[in-house]
Amino acid sequence: MTAYAKRSILYWLLLGPFAIVALFPYAVMLSTAVKPGDEIFVFPPTWVPSRLAFENFVEMWTATGFGQALLNSVLISLAGTIISLLVAIPAAYAMARLRWHGQGIYRQFLLVTQMLSPIVLVIGIFRLMAAMGLVDSQWALILGYAAFNLAFATWMMSSYFKTIPKEIEEAAWIDGATRFQSLMRVFLPMALPALAVTAIFTFINCWNEFVLALTILRSNEKYTLTLQIFTLVGGAYKINWHHVMAATFAATVPVAVVFALMQRALVKGLSLGSVK
Template identity: 55%
Template structure:
């Protein structure tokens, strides 16, 4: 069988799944480009009468959705960097050093992933209120990092275990310190795994709703998921034209992140599957 025929058969087999994946985005795009009175009509059509961009203008001008996107981006990037800053050395220590209670600590990290953040939301609110961090983006960054850090350590530990110790030992023989060997030899080899962990942490932080709603009280501090949820009750009606436009815009940063570092994502997933 020729390569072209195999490619056609593969795409034909994947086309149903592709339709299922793309259908929500096509629905969002179609609704976002329609005027309000065009959505709830008896004879609906996929294509709008005219491509109406007023929904996006209203979001950014009247609803201050651009500020919400900046807040979400600030929190997600900050939580990702803070989580990796702690998870990378922690995973390295659990993989390469003799840490007392290594197995128990690893199991504990796994158990923490079974606890929903909503269970601890009242305690988190009282703690951040005590330190005067309510209505501060830093409080959400710290809270997200605390919950996603265990996942990052667990992911990176499995990636780090695939790197042969001989490479570091060769660097030590050549006179490099442990830190120098870690930065120059070990970490570049683990870059795909670090990128995959960063992606999952970023996406989890970007989509998080409960902690952002609880810790951020000011309208100007709201994140994109919170502001999208508030659109469902505006003026005693569900403004689907604005919700679809906002959801479409909110999905763009995640899609850009996945597309820009796709090669690291594939390499990191294959690295974690080989022991």
């Protein structure tokens, strides 16, 4: 047995228990989602249902307005991600290429903002949105999500922009390109993997957010998926756990699809910048 094979076996033995613990909630979720309702609380509990109750997904979809909530989450998350990236890209370019007084302090300020939880700022954000007349408006969530992810996106993109040789940009200037043209035609094509990574994490942050959505939204037809699933548990006298788990499983599918489609760009983007 080679040394590489021994290390692989050792890593599997060390990481296997952690993987089991991490995947256990998903196994419970999937098992409950496809169980008939009368088999969920049987004792002793069973993992494998007597039959696959796919009607749980149909009943959940029609009874809870899941389709509208899914559409709301997709639109809000996409809009928040796009606005955040549109602002973060020029800001990241400025941090990577321009020099000004207090730049180091500003970079540290961006890091500090990532230490604040949205729940700490939720009262101030609500008062701001109320003053702007955006309570119970999906635009309030879009602007809030874009603002919350702006510092992360700027930091990620600026770190990668610094790895692009300045000589490439200077060559574009010699050919008559402006800074904006060099950003669009030189930086962004070379930074597509890093841009993909930033977009994925920003989208996931918007998709999973709950506190701000709970504070801002009032109308059921404007609910995001996190709020819609919460109503199945927090606002019901009787909890149909097979519907809750079916909704939770369905809510993870779009994120899984995004990861599957952009997996190669994600891995490449995470490794870029490690070797200059």
